[in-house]
Amino acid sequence: MSNKIRVATTSLAGCFGCHMSFLDIDERMLQLAQVVEFDRSPITDIEHCTNCDIGLIEGGVCNSENVHVLREFRKNCKILVAVGACAINGGLPAMRNFIPLEDCLREAYFDGIGVENAQVPNDPELPLLLDKVHPIHEVVKIDYFLPGCPPSADVFWKFLTDLIEGREPSLPYELVHYD
């Protein structure tokens, strides 16, 4: 086994914007690849994470599968990080928290504009929706938070290089944004 730092990433109730922003570190990715190895992540297509050092979670928790994935990450990652507004406060998906779930489904699958063959999808493979969208710190313990919608590439870079080089991660004023 290599001595590289093992990083896993996932998007729960997120839009993958945080992952895209992470990729915006551009050529610094090559530098990172010298010390880091990706485990479970959309970048690798590995399905389950095992013994990771850092887990990056994008998105809040909106369905039963999100809860299972989040718990798998907590179990397998030494350091778990909430990445982005949705992981931290539920974000835009949580704006459905003010509308009863049934009304959301009715609007999306029955009354919405252009709906044909109206029915609520009920394939057994589909994860069940939770009543409300939750920030991930309400489900498992989170070690660090990277705010932003999305956090900029520099936020990822600063945080990961701090950790990798053995410093306590910190974000200077210019890198703290909620939008």
Added chain:
Amino acid sequence: MSKTITIDGQVVPFEDGQTIMDAATAAGVYIPHLCHHPEYTPHGSCKLCTVKVNGRNCSACTFPALEGQEVLNDTPDLNADRQKITQMLFVEGNHFCPSCEKTGNCQLQGLAYHLNMLDNHFPHFYATRQVDASHPEVMIDHNRCIFCTLCVRASHETDGKDVFGISGRGLNKHLIINSPSGELKDTDISIDDAAVHICPTGAILIKRTGYQIPIGQRIYDHQQIDQVSLAREHHQDEQ
């Protein structure tokens, strides 16, 4: 000889009748605050201005300056408390910054940035609050109201109108509109009113003016709220 207090060891002069906040602002010392505005009667509700005066916690915006007080302000402990208070404000309302027109120019957000607040810590309430978009020019998004009462005071003290009030207690506390229908369209508010411009958050907005300043040029993009606030209020103080 003028009377003095010390704030974090710095000697700060004051005149009788001034609060600790007044004296600090005049001396160019920033004490965090959201419900305080130098033009209006202090309200003392947000508690962000909490300082230690001779060892006891006091609200700087309401507490009178008295000869010889030793005030602690910018300490790790007080700032940690302030961060917790700010987190409570964030989970009590619904502050989704990416979808708010005030983002980048919001004092609540600016203060949270200043305190290096990276998460909301507490469970979110997700309280159901309403939006009043009935008025042609001004709208209120109650999701973002922190009950600082600045609009209440501005409407009463400057505009002479009493358009706003606070009603209810605890979780049921809410901003009310003084009109028979309870809607903004049936008040005599106008966009020139001080009350329309005073809100520290994105709760009171002027329609069709959002997102005009590009990211990078907004108030708190590069400047911290302590500098912004002192530049504004220190100056106002001298007038």
